[in-house]
Amino acid sequence: MTFPLNLSPPVFLAPMAGITDLPTRSLVARFGAGLVVSEMIASGEWLTQRPGTREKAELGLGVEGTSVQIAGREAGPMAEAARMIAGQGARIIDINMGCPAKKVTQGASGSALMKTPDHALRLIEAVVGAVDIPVTLKTRLGWDDDMLNAAPIATRAEAAGIQMITIHGRTRCQFYKGSADWAAIRNVVDAVDIPVVANGDIVDAATARKALAQSGAQGVMIGRGIQGRPWLLAQIAHEIYGTPAPRIPQGAEFTDMVLGHYDALLGFYGTKLGLRVARKHLGWYMDHAGTPDNARRAVLTAQSVEETLIALPAALDPSAWDVAA
Numbered sequence: 354m355t356f357p358l359n360l361s362p363p364v365f366l367a368p369m370a371g372i373t374d375l376p377t378r379s380l381v382a383r384f385g386a387g388l389v390v391s392e393m394i395a396s397g398e399w400l401t402q403r404p405g406t407r408e409k410a411e412l413g414l415g416v417e418g419t420s421v422q423i424a425g426r427e428a429g430p431m432a433e434a435a436r437m438i439a440g441q442g443a444r445i446i447d448i449n450m451g452c453p454a455k456k457v458t459q460g461a462s463g464s465a466l467m468k469t470p471d472h473a474l475r476l477i478e479a480v481v482g483a484v485d486i487p488v489t490l491k492t493r494l495g496w497d498d499d500m501l502n503a504a505p506i507a508t509r510a511e512a513a514g515i516q517m518i519t520i521h522g523r524t525r526c527q528f529y530k531g532s533a534d535w536a537a538i539r540n541v542v543d544a545v546d547i548p549v550v551a552n553g554d555i556v557d558a559a560t561a562r563k564a565l566a567q568s569g570a571q572g573v574m575i576g577r578g579i580q581g582r583p584w585l586l587a588q589i590a591h592e593i594y595g596t597p598a599p600r601i602p603q604g605a606e607f608t609d610m611v612l613g614h615y616d617a618l619l620g621f622y623g624t625k626l627g628l629r630v631a632r633k634h635l636g637w638y639m640d641h642a643g644t645p646d647n648a649r650r651a652v653l654t655a656q657s658v659e660e661t662l663i664a665l666p667a668a669l670d671p672s673a674w675d676v677a678a
């Protein structure tokens with residue numbers, strides 16, 4: 354079973370719009386990851402070169418072990434966007450057929466494509482035919498419990514030239530509710546000869562092992578688990594595949610890493626938007642650190658970079674918590 358570009362170790366970062374932006378993908382990749390996937394890029398957004406779109410793809414362009422994800426509902430624009438993105442140096446194109454958001458499914462893209470497999474296949478064929486680089490697919494188990502059609506779609510996608518399939522073990526109508534059904538991914542694994550990657554609710558080596566065992570998949574993809582723990586993929590890869598152990602930052606080193614990420618987010622988005630985007634990440638870092646409420650509030654209500662830079666180190670340092678109380 355060969356992964357496109359021989360991706361290794363098979364522990365991958367999931368695309369998460371608004372979260373796995375360039376600074377965050379870079380941080381995860383620095384610790385170690387078999388693959389990082391860009392945030393979803395709507396094909397129309399790329400074709401019209403909406404400001405900020407190229408940045409969504411970066412690190413997917415020209416860097417081994419990265420992939421650029423595209424979404425859309427029409428074969429022509431999807432193929433054209435894929436061709437342009439490949440021309441910019443992307444190594445892998447991933448087709449989004451899993452996004453459950455109403456904004457996306459009402460436009461008949463993302464997971465809505467599962468309801469119209471013939472149309473989805475035309476779109477896949479158009480993208481595969483447009484580029485020389487590997488094309489992969491990310492999807493769910495089906496639209497709802499009455500339409501669990503990931504396996505027949507995967508079979509047809511494989512015949513159309515798709516080289517790897519990631520399955521989030523939920524249906525579209527589940528959104529993020531309940532828990533991922535890793536065992537149900539096995540139907541897809543049994544149906545195709547290309548690598549299948551299991552996704553959904555994997556948060557540590559134990560859940561990764563369980564997902565691999567129950568699904569029979571060849572790799573795992575992890576999204577929300579990295580929030581506050583950008584080393585998680587490297588840690589799981591070490592525990593399961595014996596890759597070098599990441600140095601998990603502790604104490605002052607953890608604070609330095611968070612400050613570095615914060616700085617990168619502000620640089621990437623500019624101060625105004627950066628403050629807002631960074632708040633999510635700071636919240637997750639404080640979850641990881643076990644920051645008490647008062648210190649947490651000081652960070653999350655800070656109105657300027659200067660205020661944040663004063664509150665943050667104290668919020669991440671247990672020895673400062675009594676003082677902050």
Ligand SMILES: Cc1cc2nc3c(=O)[nH]c(=O)nc-3n(C[C@H](O)[C@H](O)[C@H](O)COP(=O)(O)O)c2cc1C
Nearest residue numbers: 367368369370392393449521553554555575576577
């Ligand atoms: C905020 C957020 C944004 C997401 N954006 C995308 C996206 O752009 N493309 C995509 O295929 N999946 C997207 N997903 C789904 C994730 O890639 C993943 O399939 C899902 O979160 C389940 O994995 P997890 O339990 O490891 O997070 C998103 C998920 C979240 C929470």
